Amino acid sequence: MRSLYKPRAILAASLFALSLGAAGGAQAALFEDDEARRAILDLRQRMDAQRLASERDAEAQRAELAQLRRSLLDLQTQIETLRGEVARMTGQNEQLLKDTAELQRRQRDIATGMDERLRKMEPAKVSVDGREFIADPLEARDFETALGTFRKGEFPAAQTQFGDFIKRYPQSGFRPTALFWLGNAQYANRDYRGAITNFRALLQSAPEHSRAPEAVLSIANCQIELKDTAGARKTLDELVKTYPQSEAAGAAKERLARLR
Amino acid sequence: MTHPLLWRRRDAAALLAGLAVSPAFAQFRVEVTGVGLTQLPIAIAPFRGEAQAPQKIAAIVTADLERSGQFRPVDAAGSSLDETSRPDLTPWRQRNADSLVVGSASRLADGRWDVRFRLWDVVKGQDLGGQSFAVTAGDLRLAAHRISDFIYEKLTGEKGVFSTRIAYVTKGGNNYNLWVADSDGENAQSALASTEPIISPAWSSSGSQLAYVSFESRKPVVYVHDVSSGRRRLIANFKGSNSAPAWSPDGRTLAVTLSREGGSQLYTIDAGGGEPRRLTQSAGIDTEPVYSADGRQIYFVSDRGGAPQIYRMPPTGGNPERVTFTGNYNISPALSPDGRWLAYISRISGQFKLQVMELSSGAVTSLTDTSADESPSFAPNSRLIVYATRQGGREALMTTTLDGKIKARLAGQGGDIREPDWGPFQK
DSSP states (O other), X not given: OHHHHHHHHHHHHHHHHHXXXXXXXXXXXXXXXXXXXXXXXXXXXXXXXXHHHHHHHHHHHHHHHHHHHHHHHHHHHHHHHHHHHHHHHHHHHHHHHHHHHHHHHHHHHHHHHHHHHHHHHSOEEEEETTEEEEEOHHHHHHHHHHHHHHHTTOHHHHHHHHHHHHHHOTTOTTHHHHHHHHHHHHHHTTOHHHHHXXXXXXXXXXXXXXXXXXXXXXXXXXXXXXXXXXHHHHHHHHHHHHOTTSHHHHHHHHHHHHHO | OOOSSOOOSSOHHHHHTOOOOOXXXXXXXXXXXXXXXXXXXXXXXXXXXXXXXSSOHHHHHHHHHHHTTSEEEEOOTTOOOOTTOOOOOHHHHHTTOSEEEEEEEEEOTTSOEEEEEEEEETTXXXXXXXEEEEEOXXXXXXXXXXXXXXXXXXXXXXXXXXXXXXEEEEEETTEEEEEEEETTSOSOEEEEEESSOEEEEEEOTTSSEEEEEEOTTSSOEEEEEETTTOOEEEEEOOSSOEEEEEEOTTSSEEEEEEOTTSSOEEEEEETTOOOOEEOOOXXXXXXXXXXXXXXXXXXXXXXXXXXXXXXXXXXXXXXOEEOOOSSSOEEEEEEOTTSSEEEEEEEETTEEEEEEEXXXXXXXXXXXXXXXXXXXXXXXXXXXXXXXXXXXXXXXXXXXXXXXXXXXXXXXXXSEXXXXXXXXXXX
16 A cells, blocks of 8 residues: 555655746746656656556555465365364274274283183193102193092002003103002002002102102012012011101001011 | 254254144053063052042053063953952962052042052962052152052062153144153153253252253253252353253262354353363364263263264363264263163164163163164163154154163154153152
8 A cells, every 4th residue: 555655755746846946947947848848747657657566566465365365265174174184083093092902802811811721731830749840731631530540449440541641651750650559550450460560660760759668568568469478578678678767667567577 | 064062863953843743741651562581470450449530550550560671461450459458369370470469549538549559479479568658639640650669679679760750842833841751751740831942951860950951042051940949040151052961960060062162062060050161172072961870970972083972081071082983973872870881872874773882891782673763861770761762753752671672652642752861769
């Protein structure tokens, strides 16, 4: 707007200058008509130029304004789009959070289930007759099965199961105990010679085993059953000598007294 | 987007263009449409003297028990027993009834009615007790509902909801009415009549007050209405819309949806009125707040995730957690008083269906075969849901058991009937 005032200011200034000149010219007749006309034409020309320039300015500004308006609308649309986008992503994020939580829960469940199942298959520490060793779950189960059979008094089956056990797991930590119960099963089945062999195998492989004194006593019992009194006495003597502190040694002494 | 007040099947424009049918309120009837697995067979003998009484006690009790889904009525017509009889239970055993109700209604000298009854265990031949009420003729229905409550509690071990009340809104011509009715929809008393829409009635936990939104000043404004005195007070009348009031369980606070700062957002206001406190800050629409029974959560609907879903957050605001994930349009949450269930409306292939979610597992069950369900609300014993729907071309209020197996229609003959809210146990 300010530029619109400019030509008028210039015009006023020019007219003022003109009137000054005219005032002076009364005496001096300084300005000829032609000169004045030229000046007016000149002024008019300048005014036209100014007007054109300001119209161009205004036009440019209008264009700029329209441009601004368009970009504002553009921005508005972009904001709306972004808002929609954010909502969509918020929704997606919520869904993902929920899915993640669900997956975590399921994974925990699976891990727990897996652990439980693996535990059934992984070797674990077992403790038998005062000895600790690592055993396969299957091995431990087979041993417990055989022992269960023995405890039920099913001695022929127990003999088979302990025999199989010793064959299947020659390196097993259960072996001495298995030999002991195998011997006992055989004793019950009146297989005294077989029993003696297995008790001896126990003594040979694990002389310090907590079942060893009982195994010696059992050998003596087998010998008595086989009417080998001399052998039995010898075995009992050995028992008293080798394991003097054992409970079995006490029993051996009594037995010896009776045998003599 | 959807109507900013509430997401609902019908917006305000639809409210204004309803059918001009005047509702008839004396015609409520139980229409059990499902078959329950374990229903107790019960015989309710006509009460001696009830033929002279304005209300048929035995029929009301029978309808109550049938609607609960837990009982199957056994025909007892022609019996002439009352509470003083020592009935021969053999014929009832032959009719396969497990229980028998006998009673009487007699007019007292002062014009009141003396209603008495006794409940018999037919199988064991045991007297399970009885009660007597001296009531005015106007309270005979209430006495019948109390008898139903006694029987229900004796035989199921849970409290009955028959003597509780339901609020709902009807539109007849250009007249809107807010009603307070018995739990069977009968005995409706108008709490407010207006020529402008009334929506969103909500009972306070004491059952003495109703909050609702009225358009009587040509814009949605929240009022709290004292049911016994009829006095009411303005709670929220701010710039923009004021809608969806919900009571906190202690009755001290109301959660509302206001658009005073632009978009629809949740606020809380003291029940006595005052300056609202803003709860949510979202770019979307947050509305339909409802408190959990323990007061620890506010469930609400928001489209912050791009589509309306149900969220929950602490009642003082805070980070909302999304609750519904099945489907992309879930609105109108209602929580069971026992805190186990969330009922809501889901839009499933263009149909609006009542759903119930077990909150502990997130498992969702669809309860209806109708397609325009809205406004679910739980009975105070958490065993039934009342909701509005369109069935057989008519507006209807229905109740359903939580497994959806037993439904009963409470609606009268036509007319617009909607926005039910089940009140609390009567103190």
